[in-house]
Amino acid sequence: PTELLAIGETMxxxxxxxxxxxxxxxxxxxxxxxxxxxxxxxxxxxxxRAAWFSRLGDDAxxxxxHAQLAARGVDVSRVLFDPAHPTGLYVKDPGQGVQYYRAGxxxxxxxxADADRVELTGVRILHVxxxxxxxxxxxxxxxxxxxxxxRDAGVLVSFDVNHRVALWDCATxxxxxxxxxxxxxxxxxxxxxxxxxxxxxxxxxxxxxxxxIPELVVKDGAVGATAYLNGREIFEPALVVDxxxxxxxxxxxxxxxxxxxxxxxxxxxxxxxGHRRAALTLLTTGDSIDERVLS
Ligand code: KDG
Numbered sequence: 001p002t003e004l005l006a007i008g009e010t011m012x013x014x015x016x017x018x019x020x021x022x023x024x025x026x027x028x029x030x031x032x033x034x035x036x037x038x039x040x041x042x043x044x045x046x047x048x049r050a051a052w053f054s055r056l057g058d059d060a061x062x063x064x065x066h067a068q069l070a071a072r073g074v075d076v077s078r079v080l081f082d083p084a085h086p087t088g089l090y091v092k093d094p095g096q097g098v099q100y101y102r103a104g105x106x107x108x109x110x111x112x113a114d115a116d117r118v119e120l121t122g123v124r125i126l127h128v129x130x131x132x133x134x135x136x137x138x139x140x141x142x143x144x145x146x147x148x149x150x151r152d153a154g155v156l157v158s159f160d161v162n163h164r165v166a167l168w169d170c171a172t173x174x175x176x177x178x179x180x181x182x183x184x185x186x187x188x189x190x191x192x193x194x195x196x197x198x199x200x201x202x203x204x205x206x207x208x209x210x211x212x213i214p215e216l217v218v219k220d221g222a223v224g225a226t227a228y229l230n231g232r233e234i235f236e237p238a239l240v241v242d243x244x245x246x247x248x249x250x251x252x253x254x255x256x257x258x259x260x261x262x263x264x265x266x267x268x269x270x271x272x273x274g275h276r277r278a279a280l281t282l283l284t285t286g287d288s289i290d291e292r293v294l295s
Contacts, residue, residue: 001049001121001122001123002049002050002051002075002122002123003043003048003049003050003123003124003125003262004039004040004043004048004049004050004051004123004124004125004126004127004258004262005040005050005051005052005053005078005118005120005123005125005126005127005155006036006037006039006040006043006050006051006052006053006126006127006128007036007052007053007054007118007126007127007128007132007146008034008035008036008037008054008107008128008129008131008132009034009036009054009088009102009105009107009108009110009131009132009135009139010032010033010034010036010037010052010054010056010065010069010088010107011032011033011034011065011087011088011089011090011100011102011105011107012030012031012032012033012061012064012065012087012088012089012090013029013030013031013032013033013089013090013091013092014028014029014030014089014090014091014092015028015029015031015091015092015094016028016092016093016094017029019094020094021093021094021095021096022091022092022093022094022096030064031068032064032065032068032069033090034054035129035131035160035162035250035251036052036054036127036128036129036131036132036160036251037052037054037069037074038248038251038252038255039127039160039251039254039255039258040052040069040074040127040255041069041072041073041074041255042251042252042254042255042256042259042277043255043258043259043262044072044073044074045072045073045255046255046256046259046273046277047259048259048262049075050073050074050075051074051075051076051077051078051123052069052074052075052076052078052079053078053079053080053118054079054080054106054107054110055079055080055081055082055085055106055107055109055110055114056079056080056081056082056087056106056107057081057082057085057086057087057105057106058081058082058083059086059087061086061087061089062081062086062087062106063081065087066079066081078118078119080106080114081106082106082109084106084109085104085105085106085108085109086104086105086106087105087106088100088101088102088105088106088107088108089101089102090102092247094245097166098166098247100166100167102135105135107135107139108135108136108138108139109136109138109139110132110138110139110142110143111138111141111142112138112141112142112144112145114142115141115142115143115145115146115149116145116149118146118149120149120150120153120155123150123153123155124155124156124262125155125156125157125158125258125261125262126146126147126150126155126156126157126158127158127159127160127254127258128143128146128147128157128158128159128160129159129160129161129162130159130160130161130162130163130164130173130176130177130180131162131164131167133176133177133180134164134167134168134173135167140176143180144180147159147180147183147184151183156185156186157183157184157185157186158184158185158186158187158188158254158258159180159181159183159184159186159187159188160187160188160189160250160251160254161177161181161187161188161189161190161193161194161197162250163177163193163196163197170196170197173197174197174198177197178197178198178209178210181210181213182210182212182213184213185213185214185215186213186214186215186216186217186261187210187213187215187216187217188217188219188250188253188254188257189206189216189217189218189219190218190219190220190221190250191203191206191218191219191220191221192221194206194209194218203218203220203226203228204233206218207228207233213228214229215227215228215229215267216228216229217257217271217274219250219253220238221238221246222238222240222243223237223238224236224237224238224271224275225238225253225271225274225275227267227268227270227271229267232267234267234268234271235271236268236271236272236275237275238275238278238279239275239276239278239279241279241282241283242283243282243283244282244283244284245282245284246282248281249278249281249282250278251281252274252277252278252280252281253274253275253277253278254274255274255277256270256273256274256275256276256277256278257270257271257273257274259273259277260272260273260274
């Protein structure tokens with residue numbers, strides 16, 4: 001059975017091959033890009049049965065994303081192909097950020113009825129993120145419903161806050177993301193992210209805001225990450241790397257952490273596993289690890 005099921009929109013991602021600005025670049029990659037499927041791919045790469053679910057357009061980009069995730073070892077058998085709406089797209093402009101073309105995408109049409117049909121039998125961890133709450137009200141309803149179902153089924157709910165400023169501003173997102181975090185068993189957030197959303201200063205302050213979350217992980221970029229659980233506070237420093245691209249590092253961290261959790265590793269080992277996986281991603285321009293850096 002599936003050990004981890006990640007759910008959330010994956011788009012087709014266009015990125016300049018060389019790291020040139022979009023207006024100048026000549027060669028591009030076309031890869032699957034989505035925070036939650038990145039996590040699934042990391043967990044699969046670390047030797048676990050990981051699945052991903054969303055809606056994809058029944059178009060060439062959708063089938064390409066599906067095939068690319070399958071090639072990364074992710075079980076994509078639950079995916080719904082939506083003939084009425086397109087696969088979302090996003091374009092990376094190195095040094096400038098990203099541009100989304102995802103309004104009205106297939107994933108924005110994830111519905112509460114979809115949530116009722118997702119197979120959860122045997123799943124140990126459901127991993128979701130705040131992005132799903134931001135893409136449409138229908139998808140927000142989906143997210144709420146799938147969290148309820150997972151909780152009822154005794155599946156551990158892992159939630160990455162993943163505030164995407166391009167989708168909703170802090171004022172709109174703050175309460176919605178806090179309410180979702182409080183329904184999860186395990187929450188990942190960034191120190192900066194928490195500061196801009198909730199005005200917290202430092203990891204301890206985030207913990208003070210979310211005392212009831214059983215396992216809270218506050219990441220502080222190149223400094224390290226702190227886990228709060230069972231009345232303990234555990235800090236592990238990040239690894240020192242020459243950063244090429246930070247996109248996807250949070251997903252890699254979550255993937256490493258969750259794989260270690262599946263293995264029954266201690267909290268400090270989970271944090272170290274997260275940092276190891278993040279470090280590999282920081283060395284590449286893609287959302288995921290270029291296995292060449294491993295050789
Ligand atoms: O974490 C990486 C993601 O930001 C990227 O894959 C795109 O899912 C994405 C999003 O909504 O930003």
